[in-house]
Amino acid sequence: xxxxxxxxxxxxxxxxxxxxxxxxxxxxxxxxxxxxxxxxxxxxxxxxxxxxxxxxxxxxxxxxxxxxxxxxxxxxxxxxxxxxxxxxxxxxxxxxxxxxxxxxxxxxxxxxxxxxxxxxxxxxxxxxxxxxxxxxxxxxxxxxxxxxxxxxxxxxxxxxxxxxxxxxxxxxxxxxxxxxxxxxxxxxxxxxxxxxxxxxxxxxxxxxxxxx
Amino acid sequence: xxxxxxxxxxxxxxxxxxxxxxxxxxxxxxxxxxxxxxxxxxxxxxxxxxxxxxxxxxxxxxxxxxxxxxxxxxxxxxxxxxxxxxxxxxxxxxxxxxxxxxxxxxxxxxxxxxxxxxxxxxxxxxxxxxxxxxxxxxxxxxxxxxxxxxxxxxxxxxxxxxxxxxxxxxxxxxxxxxxxxxxxxxxxxxxxxxxxxxxxxxxxxxxxxxxx
Numbered sequence: 001x002x003x004x005x006x007x008x009x010x011x012x013x014x015x016x017x018x019x020x021x022x023x024x025x026x027x028x029x030x031x032x033x034x035x036x037x038x039x040x041x042x043x044x045x046x047x048x049x050x051x052x053x054x055x056x057x058x059x060x061x062x063x064x065x066x067x068x069x070x071x072x073x074x075x076x077x078x079x080x081x082x083x084x085x086x087x088x089x090x091x092x093x094x095x096x097x098x099x100x101x102x103x104x105x106x107x108x109x110x111x112x113x114x115x116x117x118x119x120x121x122x123x124x125x126x127x128x129x130x131x132x133x134x135x136x137x138x139x140x141x142x143x144x145x146x147x148x149x150x151x152x153x154x155x156x157x158x159x160x161x162x163x164x165x166x167x168x169x170x171x172x173x174x175x176x177x178x179x180x181x182x183x184x185x186x187x188x189x190x191x192x193x194x195x196x197x198x199x200x201x202x203x204x205x206x207x208x209x210x211x212x
Numbered sequence: 213x214x215x216x217x218x219x220x221x222x223x224x225x226x227x228x229x230x231x232x233x234x235x236x237x238x239x240x241x242x243x244x245x246x247x248x249x250x251x252x253x254x255x256x257x258x259x260x261x262x263x264x265x266x267x268x269x270x271x272x273x274x275x276x277x278x279x280x281x282x283x284x285x286x287x288x289x290x291x292x293x294x295x296x297x298x299x300x301x302x303x304x305x306x307x308x309x310x311x312x313x314x315x316x317x318x319x320x321x322x323x324x325x326x327x328x329x330x331x332x333x334x335x336x337x338x339x340x341x342x343x344x345x346x347x348x349x350x351x352x353x354x355x356x357x358x359x360x361x362x363x364x365x366x367x368x369x370x371x372x373x374x375x376x377x378x379x380x381x382x383x384x385x386x387x388x389x390x391x392x393x394x395x396x397x398x399x400x401x402x403x404x405x406x407x408x409x410x411x412x413x414x415x416x417x418x419x420x421x422x423x424x
Contacts, residue, residue, distance in 0.1 A: 008220075008258075010414055014407035018391075046220075077410050078417040092311065096304035102389050102406040107413065147412065170416045173409060177314050179230075187419060189412040191405075194314040195226035197385060198289050200359065200401040201319065202222055204382045205290040207399060 005053045005076075012050055013073055015040065020070040032063035082107050083171075084145050088160060089152035090115035090123070090130045093175055097149060098125045108147070112139055140167040147171040154178040161188075217265045217288075224262055225285055227252065232282040244275035294319050295383075296355060300372060301363035302327035302335070302342045305387055309361060310337045320359070324351055352379040359383040366390040373400075 019040055023031060033051075037044040051064070074080065085108050087094045097103075098113055113130045115121055121132045131139065139145070148164040150157060150172060157176040164172065165186040174180045174190045182188060231252055235243060245263075249256035263276070286292065297320050299306045309315075310325055325342045327333055333344045343351065351357070360376040362369060362384060369388040376384065377398040386392045386402045394400060 011411055014410040078413050083413055092304045092308035096308055106406050171412045173412055187415045189408050191408055194318050196401050196403055197320055198226040199223055200383045200385055201290050201295055203399045
């Protein structure tokens with residue numbers, strides 16, 4: 001790779017990856033930035049700019065070789081590597097994520113689910129028995145868990161995040177509405193579901209103004 | 213506003229909005245793009261570029277007036293307007309979203325929840341009784357529902373999406389892993405939870421390569 005790729009570009013890569021995967025499934029071998037632009041709703045110049053960050057796999061008059069591009073983006077995203085994950089918080093969101101099939105396909109193996117509520121501990125979700133939080137520390141250390149997915153209420157988020165960070169997880173995927181800012185080396189991705197809804201609201205309002 | 217703002221900038225606005233809201237709560241009156249940059253982890257030049265799209269509210273040597281900026285971004289995002297929403301699919305994800313407090317605060321009122329399963333219909337989530345899909349058409353027309361939030365399996369997604377589009381909803385927020393591409397005027401936002409996880413995986417891998 002050589003040069004530093006901006007996080008804004010990185011955030012678009014999973015989307016390219018999904019689209020390219022669909023094209024491969026449809027047995028399409030190559031595509032121009034113009035065609036990809038029409039499919040994805042990103043400008044062709046943005047696509048060219050994004051993809052040139054990775055060595056510019058496009059060729060004049062030919063377009064992009066989909067298989068190469070898919071494989072290169074996959075490498076950059078690290079899909080050749082598997083991550084172990086645990087879900088902490090077996091409420092509705094935890095349950096929904098535990099049953100979400102795409103994560104495994106993308107390299108993320110769920111190996112444990114934890115909760116504190118006696119009503120939940122012992123129940124089975126997607127083949128995994130929910131464990132009590134008392135067992136969390138040993139489990140994370142023993143299994144060298146890479147990522148903790150936090151689906152717990154905001155009031156407990158900092159405490160649990162600090163705890164898993166100390167135990168050596170490398171990343172935290174935070175679904176509580178409160179952003180986490182941790183010191184140290186642990187990487188945090190905060191999920192903000194309402195951001196997507198606000199973008200939808202903006203687009204609706206914009207289309208109304210245009211009188212479409 | 214005048215000029216056309218790119219969707220990439222729009223997608224960052226909810227994030228600015230959240231950060232500015234936190235600053236206002238902390239009683240901070242103004243901020244430089246440098247400080248905002250440090251807090252948000254976006255480059256200062258990106259922030260200046262983004263915000264200039266809306267008339268450039270920053271002043272040399274003063275920075276941004278937080279209250280003005282917050283209010284202007286809010287206007288652009290349409291938070292002064294309320295949207296009515298229904299959730300279709302009362303499984304784990306539907307339940308999680310129905311209980312998510314932030315949507316109401318941002319202007320999105322949940323007024324109905326629908327499902328097809330006899331086990332779910334009649335149960336109450338967050339004060340709303342789950343209705344059978346048989347009642348969907350009348351409900352959407354009578355209440356002029358703006359947004360349908362689809363938390364149903366991929367195999368039913370196209371059919372239900374076409375149905376709500378015909379009934380006149382303006383937007384669809386799609387949580388199924390399968391992207392929706394609808395003809396007509398309905399605006400679709402597809403949620404891809406695994407994209408966020410892949411970005412987390414990338415960042416972990418990147419920090420390992422750096423040997424942090």
